[in-house]
Amino acid sequence: MLGWINALPLQVGGGPTPTESAYVAMKKAVGERGYAKNEDGIDGLWRAVRAQSIASLNHGDDIAALQAFPNRASALLGYYEWLFYITPPEGSTLEQRQQVVAERYTAEIEASIPDIEQQLQAIDPRASVLGIDRDKSTQVQLGKAFEPQDGTPDYGEHRSTAWPNFASDYVVTVLLDLGHLVATPAELLIIGRIKRLLRTVLQGWMTFAVVTSVGFVADLSPADVTAIE
Secondary structure: OOEOOEOOOOOOOOOOOHHHHHHHHHHHHOOOOOOOOOOOOHHHHHHHHHHHHHHHHHOHHHHHHHOOOOOOOOOOHHHHHHHOOOOOOOOOOHHHHHHHHHHHHOOOOOOOHHHHHHHHHHHOOOEEEOOOOOOOOOOOOOOOOEOOOOOOOOOOOOOEOOOOOOOHHHEEEEEEOOOOOOOOHHHHHHHHHHHHHHHHHOOOOOEEEEEOEEOOOOOOOOHHHEEOO
């Protein structure tokens, strides 16, 4: 049965729905002549509202079980977003938020450059990892970032170095070759997905940059999205 008793995409066919069972039980409780024959009136509407409420309460176990699956979660969706450091864009629908969380939950973490590039290609074929120019790269001698507790050797005014063990190898630059300077709203969503991937797969001491072009054009190219060779 369809209609208010069984609105799609819930159960279709088979036995009575939970809403219908509650409705029939309330009718039987008052006897054959205890309710109005015209079920479209105030008597039937009052009973319908109560039946839907009772049926929804009986779905509590099912709803609780669905929270274990990010692609079906509703009440716990905010928890998954907090867990994976996801901030949904303003105006995102429940389905869009579930999709983002589900992709992160089921992601297979591969941290090598070829694996990262393969995962980038799955997001957008225009994305690639820029290689490091060794002639222009920055390298440092790995050392101790924090001053020893006994102050020997003494780091001076500061107890830690401002640039601990920085090297170009610790920066991954991803090019999303748009072919134009300003990203569209749809392309900004793609950049957001790339950043979420990089935050997930890179080691904690590494950082990244996502650029949309290589080179520099004065007064035309946004410096924060352009790689300068």
